[in-house]
Amino acid sequence: MSTAPTVYDVAEQSGVSIATVSRVYRNPDSVRAQTRERVLAAARELGYVPSGNARGLASRSTGVLGLCFPDYSDPDAESEAEAGATGGGDEADDDAAMLYSDQIIRGMERAARRHGYALLIAASLKGGPESLVAKVAGRVDGFAVLARTVPTEELEVISRRQPVVMLAGPRETDHLDHLDHIEVANADGQRELTRHLIEDHGLRRLAYVGSAEESPDVEARFRGYVEACRAAGIEVGPEPDLRVGMMTQAEGARAADALLDRAGERPEALLFANDQMAVGALHTLERRGVRVPDDVAVTGFDGIALSRLVRPALTTVRQPMRRMGEEAVELLVRRLTGAHGGDPVSMMLPVSVVRRGSCGCGVAG
Template structure:
């Protein structure tokens, strides 16, 4: 039997205080006298009262929630095909698959973690949505109607729809350069990081036959990193490719597929280095090179970009560019909150520094003096 849901009026009557005092107890407990605060707390626990978020939001004209919208890199078709059914409580099987699947996009997971941390620090919650397929537009609209501001990865939302949402909500775009819009942007130094990494391969390892494995064509970060790669090649007087030797969907599984194709088509035969647009792609390529007996870095150097934890435990450990993924998420939420309080300030672009991590996959490094 479902009990009657207690209301704020019930709490006020039982505690012997006004409705305003109960509301103040939830909004700003420090403003309520300790004895009164304790009495209200005991009644709330006894009745099982939970304040209505929607009602509080109407009163404050705030929902206390930040929306986070990112594209999907997961294999939804495979997930949907799985049947949700009961089975034995424990299964034991031999796992002969040596490929380690560390998730579809660890970069996004770290950025989302940053948004949650910063939202929590300011008393906000995070609501996440992933627009997919025909329902994408409605998913984004539904999210926008429930939050105070929106953090989104560049190009995850249709440009016209995002412009419409930005008329009523603060919008912060993570990754990629400004594209003639009026949103706040938060990104990492993708171009400079890739230039520095490529310079290291050319100057310190004397690698001259390099190719680039790009990301999705609509990824601004992948494009910026390719431009950094080609700039370093040009400044070194080396041949500059017009396009990446291959493209990958930024997943490890996609990297494996790319590695198999590059090997099958002989596109790695004359190379001494392969620069990948992200770590997941590089790790997938590395899986296939290892399986094919290609020695890294002796036969071919391989590098990534992002600095996910999996790059630090691969064999060999992956040389990469670490970008501050958690800090990107934190700064994006901080900018949303700033714009809620200062809506008329000019849009800004914040570029966070990156760090080149020299590891084993590009060869030995000179010891510091």
């Protein structure tokens, strides 16, 4: 691991100028075959690898796309592991569960590969001032950011110099940012799922569990719920029946308890703003001897792997996170190749309701 050889070394070794060495790599056809071979031989012998940094600096482009996401790793992973233990013996079940970020990464990686880009990924790690974004932004040709990872304002500054697409977050309404956005039809999905419960299963006493932290996703879902209820002539307040803090299984379990213990008639259906909570609720209900879906229907949102493994399998709304990753790359690439005008695009990806046992549709496993 001595000092790495550079173009100068290769040039000297093969008796040409550094310009020629560079050409051998950038544009082989512009160098006579014989010369080229000589250079390549020298490079091989010296163990020369072109410096991406120098290259990027000189050519003003890196061939790398980026992805920034928030640091929601470890807590989630653990709560999923805890859940998996239910299965009976398999520890480390979290290994099998794909997080959002994994899906998006996969989508982006595939698409990036197709276009000849590599992918740089980084989670925020509650970093200081320049931390995350600077790290990524400074090293890529363009990048995607999961909503609420870094202040929109900051992104906007950056988007003046390179393409930035925001994932799963709506355009700022007050501010009207100029970023590209790719969202998921949260409201549509929750509306459709709610409609299903009401019309197809004849349920009318519904309870919605949302989140205290304000997330546009969760708000949109609740909005869809409200719309479906109103459309069916069911009264609903402007707020979810319950708001929890973290949207974890533990909170979901607690929420189910709270809802069941409330005075008045027991709800016929518990709608949760995500799968994690719904799974937690499933546990609570089982413990209390409340049958699902006979006594009460339960639904989630997201379509995580776990939703299919629990019993009864969870009815939910699947988000196309992988596709979102792919679309993000396509969009970035288009921007980089100069397509599109200056106008920011917003893209809304459709979701699909997955009907499974927990709402009474029992079939699929």
